[in-house]
Amino acid sequence: MELRTLRYFVAVAEHGSVSAAAEVVHVTQPALSRQIRQLEQQLRLGLFDRRGNQLELTAAGVQFLPVARDVLRRADEAVSAAEAFAAGHLVHVTIAAPTTTLTDVIAPFLATFGPHDPLPTVVERSGTEALREGADLAITTHPPRAGWGSLPLAVLPLWAYVPAGHRWARRTSVGLDELAGDRLVVLEPSFRPRQILQESLEADGLAEPELVECGNAQVAQALAAAGRGVAIVTDDPRFDLHGLRIDSDRGPLRIRLHAAWAREHHAAPALAGIAERLRTFCGTRYGTDVVPDAP
Template identity: 65%
Template sequence: MELRIMRYFVAVAEAGSVSEAARRVHVTQPALSRQLRAWERELRLTLFDRRDGRLELSAAGREFLPVVRDVLQRADAARAAAESLAAGRLVNLAIAASPTTLTDVIAPFLATFGPDDPMPTVQEAGGQAALDRLERGADLAVITQRPPDSWSSRTLAVLPLWAYVPPEHPWTARDSVSLDELAEQPLVVLDPTFGPRRLLDQALADRRLAPAELVECGNAQVAQALTAAGRGVAVVSDDPRFDLHPLRINRPGHDDLSITLHAVWNPAHHAAVALSDVADRLRAFCHARYPQS
Protein backbone atom coordinates (compact mmCIF):
# COMPACT_ATOMS: atom_id res chain seq x y z
CA MET A 1 0.00 0.00 0.00
CA GLU A 2 1.87 3.05 -1.25
CA LEU A 3 1.71 6.46 0.40
CA ARG A 4 1.64 8.06 -3.04
CA ILE A 5 -1.67 6.36 -3.92
CA MET A 6 -3.06 7.32 -0.52
CA ARG A 7 -2.31 10.95 -1.30
CA TYR A 8 -4.06 10.61 -4.64
CA PHE A 9 -7.12 9.19 -2.89
CA VAL A 10 -7.23 12.10 -0.40
CA ALA A 11 -6.74 14.63 -3.22
CA VAL A 12 -9.69 13.24 -5.20
CA ALA A 13 -11.87 13.06 -2.07
CA GLU A 14 -11.14 16.70 -1.31
CA ALA A 15 -11.33 18.00 -4.91
CA GLY A 16 -14.40 16.03 -5.97
CA SER A 17 -13.00 15.45 -9.47
CA VAL A 18 -10.11 13.57 -10.98
CA SER A 19 -9.07 16.49 -13.16
CA GLU A 20 -8.72 18.92 -10.23
CA ALA A 21 -7.01 16.28 -8.09
CA ALA A 22 -4.57 15.50 -10.92
CA ARG A 23 -3.67 19.16 -11.13
CA ARG A 24 -3.03 19.33 -7.40
CA VAL A 25 -0.78 16.24 -7.25
CA HIS A 26 0.93 16.96 -10.60
CA VAL A 27 0.02 13.80 -12.52
CA THR A 28 -2.09 13.31 -15.65
CA GLN A 29 -5.79 12.62 -15.27
CA PRO A 30 -5.68 9.20 -17.03
CA ALA A 31 -2.76 8.05 -14.88
CA LEU A 32 -4.53 9.11 -11.69
CA SER A 33 -7.78 7.36 -12.66
CA ARG A 34 -5.90 4.20 -13.64
CA GLN A 35 -3.97 4.03 -10.35
CA LEU A 36 -7.05 4.65 -8.22
CA ARG A 37 -8.98 1.87 -9.96
CA ALA A 38 -6.03 -0.50 -9.48
CA TRP A 39 -5.92 0.44 -5.79
CA GLU A 40 -9.64 -0.23 -5.39
CA ARG A 41 -9.11 -3.70 -6.90
CA GLU A 42 -6.18 -4.30 -4.54
CA LEU A 43 -8.26 -3.25 -1.53
CA ARG A 44 -11.39 -4.98 -2.84
CA LEU A 45 -13.29 -1.80 -1.99
CA THR A 46 -15.29 0.67 -4.03
CA LEU A 47 -14.01 3.98 -2.72
CA PHE A 48 -15.92 6.27 -5.11
CA ASP A 49 -19.33 6.37 -6.72
CA ARG A 50 -18.92 7.70 -10.25
CA ARG A 51 -21.81 9.92 -11.31
CA ASP A 52 -22.03 12.32 -14.27
CA GLY A 53 -18.24 12.59 -14.61
CA ARG A 54 -17.72 13.33 -10.94
CA LEU A 55 -16.47 11.16 -8.12
CA GLU A 56 -18.21 11.02 -4.78
CA LEU A 57 -16.99 9.03 -1.84
CA SER A 58 -18.83 5.78 -1.32
CA ALA A 59 -19.92 4.73 2.16
CA ALA A 60 -16.73 2.65 2.43
CA GLY A 61 -14.67 5.55 1.10
CA ARG A 62 -16.08 7.91 3.75
CA GLU A 63 -15.09 5.50 6.51
CA PHE A 64 -11.70 4.80 4.96
CA LEU A 65 -10.75 8.47 4.43
CA PRO A 66 -9.90 9.34 8.09
CA VAL A 67 -7.83 6.15 8.35
CA VAL A 68 -5.79 7.15 5.30
CA ARG A 69 -5.38 10.71 6.57
CA ASP A 70 -4.08 9.38 9.89
CA VAL A 71 -1.54 7.16 8.10
CA LEU A 72 -0.34 10.09 5.98
CA GLN A 73 -0.06 12.34 9.03
CA ARG A 74 2.04 9.72 10.82
CA ALA A 75 4.18 9.23 7.73
CA ASP A 76 4.79 12.98 7.48
CA ALA A 77 5.74 13.08 11.17
CA ALA A 78 8.12 10.15 10.68
CA ARG A 79 9.71 11.87 7.69
CA ALA A 80 10.13 15.11 9.63
CA ALA A 81 11.69 13.21 12.54
CA ALA A 82 14.07 11.41 10.15
CA GLU A 83 15.12 14.70 8.61
CA SER A 84 15.78 16.14 12.07
CA LEU A 85 17.80 13.09 13.05
CA ALA A 86 19.80 13.21 9.85
CA ALA A 87 20.55 16.89 10.50
CA GLY A 88 21.69 16.10 14.05
CA ARG A 89 18.73 17.84 15.69
CA LEU A 90 16.94 16.61 18.79
CA VAL A 91 13.26 15.83 18.38
CA ASN A 92 12.90 14.37 21.88
CA LEU A 93 15.18 14.68 24.91
CA ALA A 94 15.23 11.99 27.61
CA ILE A 95 17.10 13.04 30.78
CA ALA A 96 18.05 10.66 33.60
CA ALA A 97 18.81 12.11 37.02
CA SER A 98 18.21 11.52 40.72
CA PRO A 99 14.88 12.63 42.22
CA THR A 100 16.46 15.63 43.97
CA THR A 101 18.24 16.77 40.79
CA LEU A 102 15.05 16.35 38.79
CA THR A 103 13.05 18.41 41.29
CA ASP A 104 15.53 21.21 42.01
CA VAL A 105 17.47 21.50 38.75
CA ILE A 106 15.99 19.68 35.76
CA ALA A 107 12.32 20.59 36.19
CA PRO A 108 13.00 24.36 36.59
CA PHE A 109 15.36 24.17 33.61
CA LEU A 110 12.75 22.46 31.43
CA ALA A 111 10.29 25.22 32.33
CA THR A 112 12.50 27.57 30.26
CA PHE A 113 12.07 25.48 27.08
CA GLY A 114 10.34 27.04 24.10
CA PRO A 115 8.38 25.58 21.15
CA ASP A 116 11.55 25.07 19.11
CA ASP A 117 13.20 22.95 21.82
CA PRO A 118 12.95 19.14 21.85
CA MET A 119 10.11 17.46 23.73
CA PRO A 120 11.61 16.48 27.11
CA THR A 121 10.97 13.41 29.23
CA VAL A 122 12.67 12.48 32.50
CA GLN A 123 13.74 9.23 34.13
CA GLU A 124 14.45 8.89 37.86
CA ALA A 125 17.88 7.30 38.14
CA GLY A 126 21.02 8.47 39.87
CA GLY A 127 24.67 7.47 39.74
CA GLN A 128 25.52 4.35 37.77
CA ALA A 129 21.84 3.70 37.12
CA ALA A 130 21.65 7.01 35.23
CA LEU A 131 24.66 6.01 33.12
CA ASP A 132 22.98 2.66 32.45
CA ARG A 133 19.97 4.58 31.14
CA LEU A 134 22.27 6.20 28.56
CA GLU A 135 23.06 2.70 27.31
CA ARG A 136 19.34 1.97 27.04
CA GLY A 137 18.24 5.06 25.15
CA ALA A 138 18.35 8.13 27.43
CA ASP A 139 19.98 11.12 25.76
CA LEU A 140 21.46 12.93 28.77
CA ALA A 141 22.31 11.93 32.34
CA VAL A 142 22.98 14.31 35.22
CA ILE A 143 25.04 12.68 37.96
CA THR A 144 27.18 13.61 40.95
CA GLN A 145 30.11 11.24 40.50
CA ARG A 146 32.98 11.82 38.09
CA PRO A 147 31.90 10.52 34.65
CA PRO A 148 33.96 7.83 32.90
CA ASP A 149 36.34 9.21 30.29
CA SER A 150 34.54 7.25 27.55
CA TRP A 151 31.52 9.59 27.83
CA SER A 152 31.24 13.22 26.82
CA SER A 153 30.52 15.40 29.83
CA ARG A 154 30.18 18.92 31.15
CA THR A 155 30.59 20.09 34.75
CA LEU A 156 27.38 21.95 35.57
CA ALA A 157 27.76 23.26 39.09
CA VAL A 158 29.32 22.71 42.50
CA LEU A 159 26.49 22.79 45.03
CA PRO A 160 26.77 22.79 48.83
CA LEU A 161 25.72 19.89 50.99
CA TRP A 162 23.43 21.65 53.44
CA ALA A 163 22.74 21.16 57.12
CA TYR A 164 19.16 22.38 57.69
CA VAL A 165 17.82 23.51 61.06
CA PRO A 166 14.37 24.84 62.07
CA PRO A 167 13.87 28.59 62.71
CA GLU A 168 14.07 28.22 66.49
CA HIS A 169 17.44 26.42 66.43
CA PRO A 170 20.42 28.26 68.01
CA TRP A 171 22.39 27.95 64.76
CA THR A 172 20.02 30.15 62.73
CA ALA A 173 22.24 33.18 63.37
CA ARG A 174 25.08 31.42 61.53
CA ASP A 175 25.76 30.54 57.90
CA SER A 176 27.93 27.48 58.51
CA VAL A 177 28.66 24.69 60.96
CA SER A 178 31.72 22.50 61.42
CA LEU A 179 31.61 18.78 60.79
CA ASP A 180 32.65 18.21 64.40
CA GLU A 181 29.68 20.23 65.70
CA LEU A 182 27.35 18.47 63.32
CA ALA A 183 28.40 15.05 64.58
CA GLU A 184 27.20 15.98 68.07
CA GLN A 185 23.62 16.52 66.83
CA PRO A 186 20.89 14.03 65.91
CA LEU A 187 21.07 13.89 62.09
CA VAL A 188 18.29 13.22 59.60
CA VAL A 189 19.98 11.68 56.57
CA LEU A 190 19.17 9.82 53.38
CA ASP A 191 19.94 6.14 53.07
CA PRO A 192 23.40 5.10 51.79
CA THR A 193 22.22 4.70 48.19
CA PHE A 194 22.17 8.51 47.89
CA GLY A 195 25.29 10.50 46.97
CA PRO A 196 24.85 13.16 49.71
CA ARG A 197 24.74 10.43 52.37
CA ARG A 198 27.87 8.75 51.04
CA LEU A 199 29.65 12.11 50.95
CA LEU A 200 28.71 12.78 54.57
CA ASP A 201 29.73 9.29 55.69
CA GLN A 202 33.13 9.64 54.03
CA ALA A 203 33.73 13.08 55.56
CA LEU A 204 32.81 11.79 59.03
CA ALA A 205 35.04 8.73 58.59
CA ASP A 206 37.96 10.93 57.53
CA ARG A 207 37.56 12.86 60.78
CA ARG A 208 36.95 9.63 62.75
CA LEU A 209 33.62 11.00 63.89
CA ALA A 210 30.46 9.08 64.71
CA PRO A 211 27.12 10.93 64.77
CA ALA A 212 25.28 11.00 68.07
CA GLU A 213 22.11 9.71 66.38
CA LEU A 214 21.01 8.97 62.82
CA VAL A 215 17.48 9.01 61.43
CA GLU A 216 17.42 7.53 57.92
CA CYS A 217 14.81 8.13 55.23
CA GLY A 218 14.54 7.62 51.50
CA ASN A 219 13.44 11.09 50.38
CA ALA A 220 15.15 14.47 50.77
CA GLN A 221 11.91 16.40 51.22
CA VAL A 222 10.81 13.99 53.92
CA ALA A 223 14.19 14.51 55.62
CA GLN A 224 13.49 18.24 55.75
CA ALA A 225 9.96 17.61 57.00
CA LEU A 226 11.37 15.55 59.89
CA THR A 227 13.74 18.39 60.72
CA ALA A 228 10.83 20.83 60.72
CA ALA A 229 9.15 18.42 63.17
CA GLY A 230 12.16 18.63 65.48
CA ARG A 231 13.69 15.20 64.83
CA GLY A 232 17.22 16.41 64.05
CA VAL A 233 19.42 18.33 61.60
CA ALA A 234 18.74 17.36 57.99
CA VAL A 235 21.84 16.85 55.82
CA VAL A 236 20.76 16.96 52.17
CA SER A 237 21.65 18.71 48.94
CA ASP A 238 18.21 19.88 47.81
CA ASP A 239 16.74 23.38 48.06
CA PRO A 240 15.29 24.52 51.43
CA ARG A 241 11.69 23.82 52.39
CA PHE A 242 9.48 24.31 55.46
CA ASP A 243 11.25 27.60 56.34
CA LEU A 244 14.39 25.73 57.37
CA HIS A 245 17.68 27.58 57.75
CA PRO A 246 20.60 26.33 55.59
CA LEU A 247 24.15 26.00 56.87
CA ARG A 248 27.25 25.11 54.90
CA ILE A 249 29.28 22.26 56.39
CA ASN A 250 32.93 23.14 57.11
CA ARG A 251 35.76 20.59 57.05
CA PRO A 252 39.01 21.64 58.73
CA GLY A 253 41.70 21.98 56.10
CA HIS A 254 39.28 21.36 53.21
CA ASP A 255 36.57 23.08 51.23
CA ASP A 256 33.00 22.95 52.48
CA LEU A 257 31.18 19.72 51.74
CA SER A 258 29.72 19.98 48.25
CA ILE A 259 28.18 18.01 45.40
CA THR A 260 29.40 18.40 41.81
CA LEU A 261 26.82 17.96 39.07
CA HIS A 262 27.92 16.60 35.70
CA ALA A 263 25.94 16.33 32.45
CA VAL A 264 26.91 13.18 30.55
CA TRP A 265 26.07 11.91 27.05
CA ASN A 266 27.27 9.43 24.47
CA PRO A 267 29.84 11.01 22.11
CA ALA A 268 28.50 8.75 19.34
CA HIS A 269 24.94 10.08 19.73
CA HIS A 270 23.53 11.29 16.41
CA ALA A 271 22.82 14.69 18.04
CA ALA A 272 25.98 14.94 20.14
CA VAL A 273 26.49 18.57 19.12
CA ALA A 274 22.92 19.45 20.11
CA LEU A 275 23.36 17.65 23.45
CA SER A 276 26.52 19.66 24.06
CA ASP A 277 24.47 22.82 23.49
CA VAL A 278 21.81 21.61 25.94
CA ALA A 279 24.52 20.90 28.53
CA ASP A 280 25.90 24.43 28.06
CA ARG A 281 22.43 25.89 28.55
CA LEU A 282 21.92 23.77 31.66
CA ARG A 283 25.27 24.92 33.05
CA ALA A 284 24.36 28.58 32.49
CA PHE A 285 20.98 27.94 34.12
CA CYS A 286 22.64 26.35 37.18
CA HIS A 287 25.03 29.27 37.56
CA ALA A 288 22.15 31.74 37.37
CA ARG A 289 19.98 29.75 39.81
CA TYR A 290 22.85 29.02 42.20
CA PRO A 291 25.18 32.04 41.82
CA GLN A 292 27.91 30.60 44.05
CA SER A 293 28.07 27.34 42.10
Protein backbone atom coordinates in the same frame (compact mmCIF):
# COMPACT_ATOMS: atom_id res chain seq x y z
CA MET B 1 0.34 0.04 -0.58
CA GLU B 2 2.35 3.14 -1.41
CA LEU B 3 2.27 6.46 0.41
CA ARG B 4 1.73 8.14 -2.95
CA THR B 5 -1.52 6.21 -3.40
CA LEU B 6 -2.72 7.29 0.04
CA ARG B 7 -1.98 10.91 -0.89
CA TYR B 8 -4.08 10.47 -4.02
CA PHE B 9 -6.95 9.03 -1.98
CA VAL B 10 -6.86 11.93 0.50
CA ALA B 11 -6.75 14.47 -2.34
CA VAL B 12 -9.81 12.96 -4.03
CA ALA B 13 -11.66 12.76 -0.70
CA GLU B 14 -10.91 16.42 0.05
CA HIS B 15 -11.72 17.79 -3.42
CA GLY B 16 -14.67 15.58 -4.30
CA SER B 17 -13.65 14.72 -7.83
CA VAL B 18 -10.84 13.11 -9.77
CA SER B 19 -10.45 16.14 -12.01
CA ALA B 20 -9.95 18.59 -9.12
CA ALA B 21 -7.63 16.21 -7.25
CA ALA B 22 -5.58 15.53 -10.39
CA GLU B 23 -4.67 19.21 -10.63
CA VAL B 24 -3.51 19.24 -7.01
CA VAL B 25 -1.35 16.10 -7.16
CA HIS B 26 -0.14 16.80 -10.72
CA VAL B 27 -1.12 13.54 -12.42
CA THR B 28 -3.52 12.84 -15.26
CA GLN B 29 -7.12 12.00 -14.47
CA PRO B 30 -6.93 8.48 -15.97
CA ALA B 31 -3.80 7.69 -13.94
CA LEU B 32 -5.42 8.99 -10.76
CA SER B 33 -8.61 7.01 -11.36
CA ARG B 34 -6.53 3.89 -11.93
CA GLN B 35 -4.63 4.41 -8.65
CA ILE B 36 -7.87 4.81 -6.70
CA ARG B 37 -9.33 1.61 -8.22
CA GLN B 38 -6.13 -0.27 -7.37
CA LEU B 39 -6.30 0.99 -3.77
CA GLU B 40 -9.89 -0.19 -3.44
CA GLN B 41 -8.87 -3.59 -4.80
CA GLN B 42 -5.95 -3.84 -2.36
CA LEU B 43 -8.16 -2.92 0.59
CA ARG B 44 -11.14 -4.92 -0.70
CA LEU B 45 -13.25 -1.90 0.13
CA GLY B 46 -15.34 0.50 -1.85
CA LEU B 47 -14.04 3.91 -0.81
CA PHE B 48 -16.16 6.13 -3.05
CA ASP B 49 -19.67 6.27 -4.43
CA ARG B 50 -19.62 7.71 -7.92
CA ARG B 51 -22.36 10.24 -8.63
CA GLY B 52 -21.75 11.65 -12.08
CA ASN B 53 -18.51 13.62 -12.00
CA GLN B 54 -18.50 13.75 -8.21
CA LEU B 55 -17.16 11.19 -5.78
CA GLU B 56 -18.54 10.78 -2.27
CA LEU B 57 -16.92 8.74 0.44
CA THR B 58 -18.64 5.53 1.41
CA ALA B 59 -19.06 4.66 5.09
CA ALA B 60 -15.83 2.65 4.82
CA GLY B 61 -14.12 5.57 3.08
CA VAL B 62 -15.16 7.95 5.86
CA GLN B 63 -13.55 5.66 8.43
CA PHE B 64 -10.43 5.07 6.35
CA LEU B 65 -9.75 8.77 5.68
CA PRO B 66 -8.40 9.66 9.18
CA VAL B 67 -6.29 6.49 9.14
CA ALA B 68 -4.74 7.50 5.82
CA ARG B 69 -4.11 11.03 7.06
CA ASP B 70 -2.42 9.69 10.20
CA VAL B 71 -0.15 7.40 8.16
CA LEU B 72 0.86 10.31 5.91
CA ARG B 73 1.48 12.58 8.89
CA ARG B 74 3.70 9.98 10.53
CA ALA B 75 5.57 9.40 7.29
CA ASP B 76 6.23 13.13 6.96
CA GLU B 77 7.43 13.24 10.57
CA ALA B 78 9.76 10.31 9.92
CA VAL B 79 11.28 12.08 6.91
CA SER B 80 11.71 15.30 8.91
CA ALA B 81 13.32 13.40 11.78
CA ALA B 82 15.69 11.59 9.43
CA GLU B 83 16.70 14.88 7.84
CA ALA B 84 17.30 16.34 11.31
CA PHE B 85 19.38 13.32 12.31
CA ALA B 86 21.46 13.60 9.16
CA ALA B 87 22.07 17.28 9.91
CA GLY B 88 22.99 16.56 13.56
CA HIS B 89 19.87 18.24 14.92
CA LEU B 90 17.77 17.13 17.89
CA VAL B 91 14.01 16.78 17.49
CA HIS B 92 13.46 15.21 20.92
CA VAL B 93 15.85 14.98 23.86
CA THR B 94 15.61 12.62 26.84
CA ILE B 95 17.38 13.84 29.98
CA ALA B 96 18.08 11.48 32.88
CA ALA B 97 18.87 12.79 36.37
CA PRO B 98 18.40 11.99 40.07
CA THR B 99 15.12 13.13 41.63
CA THR B 100 16.43 16.25 43.36
CA THR B 101 18.29 17.38 40.25
CA LEU B 102 15.18 16.88 38.12
CA THR B 103 13.05 18.92 40.50
CA ASP B 104 15.41 21.76 41.41
CA VAL B 105 17.62 22.08 38.33
CA ILE B 106 16.30 20.33 35.22
CA ALA B 107 12.62 21.34 35.46
CA PRO B 108 13.41 25.07 35.89
CA PHE B 109 15.97 24.80 33.08
CA LEU B 110 13.42 23.24 30.72
CA ALA B 111 11.08 26.14 31.45
CA THR B 112 13.57 28.32 29.54
CA PHE B 113 13.27 26.22 26.36
CA GLY B 114 11.77 27.90 23.31
CA PRO B 115 9.80 26.60 20.30
CA HIS B 116 12.98 25.87 18.35
CA ASP B 117 14.49 23.70 21.10
CA PRO B 118 14.02 19.91 21.04
CA LEU B 119 10.97 18.54 22.81
CA PRO B 120 12.26 17.28 26.18
CA THR B 121 11.45 14.12 28.09
CA VAL B 122 12.89 13.40 31.53
CA VAL B 123 13.53 10.14 33.36
CA GLU B 124 14.46 9.69 37.01
CA ARG B 125 17.73 7.80 36.79
CA SER B 126 21.28 8.12 38.13
CA GLY B 127 24.52 7.43 36.32
CA THR B 128 25.65 6.97 32.75
CA GLU B 129 23.85 3.63 32.51
CA ALA B 130 20.82 5.74 31.57
CA LEU B 131 22.63 6.59 28.32
CA ARG B 132 22.79 2.90 27.46
CA GLU B 133 19.05 2.65 28.11
CA GLY B 134 18.03 5.37 25.68
CA ALA B 135 18.65 8.71 27.39
CA ASP B 136 20.40 11.35 25.29
CA LEU B 137 21.84 13.35 28.20
CA ALA B 138 22.54 12.14 31.75
CA ILE B 139 23.17 14.32 34.79
CA THR B 140 25.43 12.43 37.18
CA THR B 141 26.93 13.00 40.62
CA HIS B 142 30.18 11.23 39.73
CA PRO B 143 32.62 12.20 36.97
CA PRO B 144 31.74 10.14 33.86
CA ARG B 145 34.31 7.58 32.80
CA ALA B 146 36.56 8.18 29.82
CA GLY B 147 34.74 7.56 26.56
CA TRP B 148 31.69 9.66 27.33
CA GLY B 149 31.33 13.26 26.31
CA SER B 150 31.02 15.27 29.51
CA LEU B 151 30.95 18.71 31.09
CA PRO B 152 31.12 19.69 34.78
CA LEU B 153 27.96 21.65 35.55
CA ALA B 154 27.95 22.81 39.16
CA VAL B 155 29.32 22.22 42.64
CA LEU B 156 26.40 22.57 45.04
CA PRO B 157 26.40 22.48 48.85
CA LEU B 158 24.92 19.86 51.10
CA TRP B 159 22.56 21.66 53.42
CA ALA B 160 21.69 21.09 57.05
CA TYR B 161 18.06 22.24 57.30
CA VAL B 162 16.55 23.38 60.59
CA PRO B 163 13.24 25.07 61.47
CA ALA B 164 13.03 28.73 62.42
CA GLY B 165 13.04 28.09 66.16
CA HIS B 166 16.15 25.90 66.13
CA ARG B 167 19.23 27.05 68.05
CA TRP B 168 21.21 27.23 64.78
CA ALA B 169 18.55 29.16 62.86
CA ARG B 170 20.56 32.42 62.88
CA ARG B 171 23.77 30.83 61.64
CA THR B 172 24.96 30.34 58.07
CA SER B 173 27.07 27.23 58.64
CA VAL B 174 27.54 24.37 61.06
CA GLY B 175 30.49 22.12 61.75
CA LEU B 176 30.28 18.45 60.90
CA ASP B 177 31.43 17.70 64.44
CA GLU B 178 28.42 19.63 65.76
CA LEU B 179 26.06 17.69 63.51
CA ALA B 180 27.57 14.45 64.77
CA GLY B 181 26.12 15.24 68.18
CA ASP B 182 22.56 15.73 66.90
CA ARG B 183 19.86 13.57 65.34
CA LEU B 184 20.04 13.74 61.54
CA VAL B 185 17.33 13.05 58.98
CA VAL B 186 19.14 11.45 56.04
CA LEU B 187 18.40 9.73 52.76
CA GLU B 188 18.96 6.04 52.14
CA PRO B 189 22.55 4.86 51.52
CA SER B 190 22.05 4.67 47.73
CA PHE B 191 21.70 8.47 47.54
CA ARG B 192 24.84 10.48 46.87
CA PRO B 193 24.22 13.10 49.65
CA ARG B 194 24.10 10.28 52.22
CA GLN B 195 27.33 8.82 50.82
CA ILE B 196 29.08 12.20 51.02
CA LEU B 197 27.96 12.63 54.64
CA GLN B 198 29.16 9.13 55.53
CA GLU B 199 32.52 9.60 53.80
CA SER B 200 33.05 12.94 55.56
CA LEU B 201 32.22 11.57 59.00
CA GLU B 202 34.73 8.76 58.50
CA ALA B 203 37.40 11.11 57.14
CA ASP B 204 37.05 13.38 60.18
CA GLY B 205 37.08 10.43 62.58
CA LEU B 206 33.57 11.14 63.85
CA ALA B 207 31.16 8.51 65.11
CA GLU B 208 27.93 8.09 63.20
CA PRO B 209 25.19 10.14 64.90
CA GLU B 210 21.62 9.06 65.50
CA LEU B 211 19.98 8.79 62.07
CA VAL B 212 16.41 8.93 60.82
CA GLU B 213 16.35 7.38 57.33
CA CYS B 214 13.89 8.16 54.56
CA GLY B 215 13.74 7.67 50.81
CA ASN B 216 12.72 11.15 49.69
CA ALA B 217 14.44 14.50 50.20
CA GLN B 218 11.20 16.47 50.51
CA VAL B 219 10.01 14.08 53.19
CA ALA B 220 13.35 14.56 54.96
CA GLN B 221 12.71 18.31 55.04
CA ALA B 222 9.16 17.73 56.25
CA LEU B 223 10.51 15.67 59.15
CA ALA B 224 12.98 18.44 59.96
CA ALA B 225 10.14 20.97 59.94
CA ALA B 226 8.30 18.69 62.37
CA GLY B 227 11.28 18.74 64.73
CA ARG B 228 12.41 15.15 64.12
CA GLY B 229 16.02 16.08 63.38
CA VAL B 230 18.31 18.10 61.10
CA ALA B 231 17.73 17.23 57.42
CA ILE B 232 20.89 16.65 55.37
CA VAL B 233 19.99 17.06 51.68
CA THR B 234 20.98 19.05 48.61
CA ASP B 235 17.44 20.21 47.76
CA ASP B 236 16.31 23.80 47.66
CA PRO B 237 14.59 24.76 50.95
CA ARG B 238 10.97 23.90 51.69
CA PHE B 239 8.59 24.29 54.62
CA ASP B 240 10.27 27.58 55.64
CA LEU B 241 13.40 25.76 56.77
CA HIS B 242 16.73 27.51 57.21
CA GLY B 243 19.75 26.00 55.45
CA LEU B 244 23.26 25.90 56.87
CA ARG B 245 26.38 24.96 54.94
CA ILE B 246 28.26 22.05 56.48
CA ASP B 247 31.97 22.49 57.25
CA SER B 248 34.33 19.55 57.73
CA ASP B 249 38.08 19.29 58.28
CA ARG B 250 38.45 18.99 54.50
CA GLY B 251 36.20 21.93 53.69
CA PRO B 252 32.48 22.34 53.01
CA LEU B 253 30.44 19.29 52.05
CA ARG B 254 29.45 19.61 48.39
CA ILE B 255 28.02 17.54 45.57
CA ARG B 256 29.25 17.79 42.00
CA LEU B 257 26.97 17.60 38.97
CA HIS B 258 28.20 16.51 35.55
CA ALA B 259 26.49 16.23 32.18
CA ALA B 260 27.33 13.16 30.08
CA TRP B 261 26.41 12.00 26.57
CA ALA B 262 27.59 9.45 24.02
CA ARG B 263 30.35 10.85 21.82
CA GLU B 264 29.00 8.86 18.88
CA HIS B 265 25.46 10.28 19.27
CA HIS B 266 24.23 11.68 15.96
CA ALA B 267 23.62 15.03 17.67
CA ALA B 268 26.61 15.07 20.04
CA PRO B 269 27.43 18.75 19.29
CA ALA B 270 23.82 19.73 20.03
CA LEU B 271 23.91 17.80 23.32
CA ALA B 272 27.15 19.53 24.25
CA GLY B 273 25.39 22.83 23.55
CA ILE B 274 22.49 21.92 25.85
CA ALA B 275 24.98 20.93 28.55
CA GLU B 276 26.72 24.29 28.21
CA ARG B 277 23.38 26.10 28.48
CA LEU B 278 22.55 24.06 31.59
CA ARG B 279 25.91 24.98 33.10
CA THR B 280 25.20 28.67 32.50
CA PHE B 281 21.70 28.23 33.95
CA CYS B 282 23.15 26.75 37.15
CA GLY B 283 25.34 29.82 37.52
CA THR B 284 22.36 32.11 37.02
CA ARG B 285 20.18 30.18 39.47
CA TYR B 286 22.69 29.51 42.25
CA GLY B 287 25.46 32.06 41.65
CA THR B 288 28.52 31.93 39.43
CA ASP B 289 30.64 30.57 42.29
CA VAL B 290 28.95 27.16 41.90
CA VAL B 291 30.17 26.78 38.30
CA PRO B 292 33.48 24.87 38.11
CA ASP B 293 36.14 25.62 35.55
CA ALA B 294 35.56 23.88 32.24
CA PRO B 295 38.09 21.14 31.40
